[in-house]
Amino acid sequence: MPSTILTRATLLSGGLLAQMASAYTQVNVAAPFMYKNIDPIVFPGQYDKSHLHxxxxxxxxxxxxxxxxxxxxxxxxxxxxxxxxxxWVPTLLYQSGSTWEPAPLSRFSAYYSLGDNQAEIAIPQNTKMLAGSASAKAAAEMPAEAAIEWFCENQDVTIGDNGFPSSTCSTHLQTLLYFPNCVNPDTLETAYKAGQPGNYKECPSGMSSMPQLRFSIRYDLRKALPDGWSGSAPLQLACGNAYCSHGDFIMGWTEDAAENMVATTAAKNKFSSVNGALGNDGEEPTCKSADADPDHGTSDYAESVAAMSKRSIPEVGWTSRNRMLRL
Known part of the structure; x- marks a missing residue:
């Protein structure tokens, strides 16, 4: 496993998993509501510049x-x-004959404050965050703070040359990704605490700690790839190999629920629900999600690649430290 990825083995050997069992809350999603080649953080106001998400x-x-x-x-x-x-995340694709198709999702989970210390303030309204590096092509280029990892759930498998497991996952392919946990509430600039998951310390000067967001995504490839694989996995992200793994977030929790989330981080060793004026945790949506702008952009991977090949701007990437960087 690449040295820049904080692995489960590293956590176990360092005794950090025991420390990471602090209070948390989470929300789950069974499937994306859309695939689309837009990115309102990196390419605001622009179509056909982004890879598929x-x-x-x-x-x-x-x-x-x-x-x-x-x-x-x-x-x-x-x-x-x-x-x-x-x-949103870059779409994971599997090779199906001569084409690439979105990998079947088992579950997307957004955890808040899993393994972090008690938050001082709520995640401010209008906060936007990035984690990972969209332009990374090798393990050494991955921002260590995001603690990104790809692995087979409940199975020890080595990592191949493209950053994915080098042999078939008997259960789920899973990925983890940590977001910044500090914020300046006046400027909305974000940053990571000193330290690492399970052993965080203080926020940078002028910032306060907020509930930390972590993505946990499980994919089920057993039907899509019934023959499995050995060696380089027939997988890629829309941005490239596994090393370009990254995530994006724009805050949308209602203000009352965001404040209630802060209170949950004070408890220890348990899951805590976050409820609010719109309902209780665990209630499934009664509305049906749909693309708010269906006439623009594409959900087709090949079309998104063709669109990107025509763009007239240099490749854009960013890192997850404390502000977006255009490279």
Whole structure:
């Protein structure tokens, strides 16, 4: 496993898993509500510049989304009616003959404060965050703070040359990704605490700690790839190999629920529900999510690649430390 990835083996050998069993909350999604080649953080107001992404949460997201209020006017496919955030990741694809198709999802989970210390403030409205590096092509280029890892759930498998497990997953292919846990509430600039998951310390000067977001995504490839694989996995992300793994987030929790989330981080060693004026944790959505701008962009991977080949700007990447960087 690449040295820049904080692995489960590393956590066990360092005794950190025991420390990581602090209070947390989570929201789950069974499937993306859309695939689309847009990115309102990296390419605001622009079509056909981004690689393909899988979107979860509020369906109000478009290329122009900039505020929590915009998202809160939409429909969420998250199992908590108070969470109208939008979450997105580069689409995972598997090779099907001569084409690449979106990998079947088992579950997308957004955890908050799993393994972190008690939060000082709620995640501010209008917060936007990035984690990982969209332009990374090797393990050494991955931001260590995001603690990204790809593995077979409940199975020890070595990592191949493209960053994915080198042999078939008997259960789920899973990935983890940590977001910043500090924020300046006036500027909305974000950063990571010193340390690492399970052993975090203080926030940078001028920032306060907030509930930390972590993505946990499980894919079920057993039907899509019934013959499995050995060696280089027939997988890729829309941005490249596994090393370009990254995630995006725009805050959409209602203000009352966001404040209630802070209280859950004070407890220890248990899951805590976050409820709010729109309903209780675990309530499935009663609305049906849909693309808010179906006439623009594409959900087809090949079309997204063709569109990107025509763009007239240099390749854009960013890192997850404390602000977006255009490279």
């Amino acid at each position: 899988s979107f979860f949460g509020s369906d109000a997201v478009t290329i122009n989304t900039n505020t929590s209020a915009e998202l809160q006017a939409g429909c969420t496919n998250v199992e908590n009616p108070n969470d109208l955030s939008v979450y």
